[in-house]
Amino acid sequence: MRINLNFELENNIISKEYRLTIISFIKNALKIYSQNTYDILYKDNTKMKAFTFGVFLPDAKINNDNIELSSRYINVTFSIFDNQLFIELYNSFNNMLNKKYPKDENTKSQIIMTLKKITMQNEKPIKQNKIIIKFLSPLVLRDHNRETNKDIYVTFKDDNFNDILNQSVERLAKEFDFESSQIKLTPLNLTDSNGNIIQEESKTTAVPFKELLINVSYGKFCLEGNINLLNNLYKTGIGSRRSEGFGLFEVL
Structure with missing residues (x-):
């Protein structure tokens, strides 16, 4: 199952390590919504997790340690293998709608973002080898x-x-x-x-x-x-x- 998260950024210049902010967002959302699910996934950080994600950066231009985007919006697509985990992640993300993350603007992540929209994406069945x-x-x-x-x-x-x-x-x-x-x-x-x-x-x-x-x-x-x-x-x-x-x- 796939879902897409649309974030609004406070700045169109972001760190090359933007994935760390997304990972932090996932952990924070899960911790708030379900401490048990968070512990299952992250207490043992070597545990293989049943999801993956990709970040779409509009017209990204790399400048030294930063990336300049053409707009202040990014999309993050998640693919989740496990049905129960899909429910937990979806509810966790839904709980974060319209909330600025991270709250502390002095964060080291250099990225302040707000989740504006969550949409479901249809999977494409594979019928050929x-x-x-x-x-x-x-x-x-x-x-x-x-x-x-x-x-x-x-x-x-x-x-x-x-x-x-x-x-x-x-x-x-x-x-x-x-x-x-x-x-x-x-x-x-x-x-x-x-x-x-x-x-x-x-x-x-x-x-x-x-x-x-x-x-x-x-x-x-x-x-x-x-x-x-x-x-x-x-x-x-x-x-x-x-x-x-x-x-x-x-x-x-």
């Missing part, structure tokens, strides 16, 4: 090295990309109790009649998050796999850090 998708928030894939206890973030340009992707899918399926199988994510390019690439539809970049620079993939891709599995991944999102604003996609 090969689809074209577009990421609404970048794909993060983390390869953890147990010996060094360090994370390496891979993109579709890395040879082990689909291997790490499928390891991530297996963990998701185990956590949320659905059947897993192999999937394949392939970058897309526009070509001319001679097969020459004229536009890359799949791209990579480095995104600042929690004082790290994380390598991510974004844009349009071809996703192949079992139809039931693809429908589940459409709801959960794919990859690492999904509940922190990564891995949400739409079907084109």
Whole structure:
């Protein structure tokens, strides 16, 4: 299930770490509405969460540590796998309508916002085992090295990309109790009649998050796999850090 939150900002210049403000908003809304749900999700912060989100920033221009927007409104789209969690999140957000967040204007987040509108979004049923998708928030894939206890973030340009992707899918399926199988994510390019690439539809970049620079993939891709599995991944999102604003996609 998907919902869209429309926020009004007090300033059209925001921090590159805007995802942290959205995460803080989610936690605060849940804590006010249901301490029990908050504890289930966040008391053990390593717990995998059954939702993902993406933030739409209108005509974003990056300037040093900030992002300048063309308007003072942003949209945040949530996809929620679990029905009960959907109800809890929806009610939590509804309870925050027309309330400024954070209340303290001296907050370190640099973003003061007010939730103005909540709308439901229709999901698009997946009926084929090969689809074209577009990421609404970048794909993060983390390869953890147990010996060094360090994370390496891979993109579709890395040879082990689909291997790490499928390891991530297996963990998701185990956590949320659905059947897993192999999937394949392939970058897309526009070509001319001679097969020459004229536009890359799949791209990579480095995104600042929690004082790290994380390598991510974004844009349009071809996703192949079992139809039931693809429908589940459409709801959960794919990859690492999904509940922190990564891995949400739409079907084109």
